[in-house]
Amino acid sequence: MNMKKTTAFILTAATAVMILPATACKSSDGDKLNSYEITATYDGENTLEGAMTFTFFNDTESEISDLKFNLWGNAYREGAKYSPISEEAATKAYYDGISYGEMTVEEVTGCAGWETGGEDENILTVTLPESVYPDESARISLTYTLKLANVNHRTGVTQKTVNLGNFYPVLCAYDEQGYAESPYYSSGDPFVSECADYSVTFNLPKQFTAATSGKEVSRTVMGDTSTAKYELSCARDFAAVLSDNFKTRQIKADDCDITVYYTGEQPPENIAECAAESADYFSDTFGKYAYPTLSVVMTPLTVSGMEYPALVMIADDLSASDGIYTTVHETAHQWWYAMVGNDQVNCAWQDEGLAEYSTLCFFENHPSYGFTRTAMLGTATKAYRAYFSVYNQIFGKADTTMTRSLGDFASDYEYANIAYNKALIMFETLRTSMGDEKFFAALKKYFGENKFALAKSENLIAAFDSLYDVEGMIAGFVEGKTVI
Secondary structure, eight states: OBOTTOOOOOOOOOOOOOOOOOOOOOGGGTOOOOEEEEEEEEOSSSEEEEEEEEEEEOOSSSOEEEEEEEOGGGGGSTTOSSOSSOHHHHHHHOBTBOOOOEEEEEEEESSSEEEEETTTTOEEEEEEEEEEOTTOEEEEEEEEEEEOOBOSSSEEEOSSOEEESSOSOEEOOEETTEEOOOOOOSSSOOOOOOOEEEEEEEEEETTOEEEESSEEEEEEEETTEEEEEEEEEEESOOOEEEESSOEEEEEEOSSOEEEEEEOSSSOOTTHHHHHHHHHHHHHHHTOOOOSSEEEEEEEOOSSSEEEETTEEEEETTSOHHHHHHHHHHHHHTTTBTTTBEEOTTTOTHHHHHHHHHHHHHHHHHOGGGSOOHHHHHHHHHHHHHHHHHHHHHHHSSOOOOOSOOGGGOSOHHHHHIIIIIIHHHHHHHHHHHHOHHHHHHHHHHHHHHHTTSEEOHHHHHHHHHTTSOOHHHHHHHHTTOSOO
């Protein structure tokens, strides 16, 4: 996500830290993956009816007796403990006054029982009929209703589109400590999920077009309803944006077909070109892009952009320059989040910092866009020092530690300066110390060893440390000991 333009000051609650292991996607070598088969029917207004069959494959070393799913759509309900939108962003987000939505599970079959709970009614727990042992599988089916708020956010009916991020129950990531549960914090991206295979069918009023994470494999029209099926392999999320007024522009990158979706009279200037050029650059620099398509969707948002596998949302009210910058940043997230995942709740700098620094590297090598390495580093350093000064005055001492829960950040402003600006400065320091050859070799190594994984920060450190002794340097930044 790109939050560089966000300056909200809010206080949020803390949650326990859970570090997740690197667990690689196995579809490339023929082993089994979890899979989602989803049919979602949109009524053209504010309701999505969903039916989902989930096949679970136990690739852990533990006996699994229940499955836990995140119900992120339920964060929009009235009375939620945590709001997905900060107070400062609420005016822009709720364009027609406060509005609520919710995700309601109607029925679960193929199980011994189920209940909705968690810290903020955000977890569906499904008890299996019998335990599933390592290398065994189980299948459940469920139906649910997603009521959409009128809101310019990841999930909701916007002023021009219908954003469907996190529109279905998503299995919580699992490690030796159990399932990773997190409420929907308004700062950052409170989503941690493992890669799975997806088959998603949308039933829409025929005037609507769907931009999705998947590749379209079939389409039919019967009466007033259009039905299209999409498939996506080895992805940690699936997202879509709907509109009855989409126009498209298509462009070919080396490793995928890119489609820009927009609702204005003209396509946003240079968005398609910079998406294709940045995808090619990142493929060459870090490792090949894994998916056959990439959707770049211009849509109303409260932040500049938001990433999902093979789909990025770009705020449609950005200037031409900010739109280009955000498109490159969100495209970089296809490498640092979509393909190489991490614990975004407790270690947000790991993907946001890498996406931000990758953006710097792209513009450094493509000067025609007008962004320079020197200017970007100077802007980040100036912003971070300003934050440090302000927070020293407000709190007596600024907390500059980088690995902490999203709930431990005092504001979006603090989060952006730690996860984006300080992380960018850290990666620049590493590059200057190691030299370009070893720095980029380390990132290729990190990508190659953790592709389709939930990587720990230790995995990132190990990739660098194998080529140059940087553990102490990284620790200084992460633990807040290094003075910038």
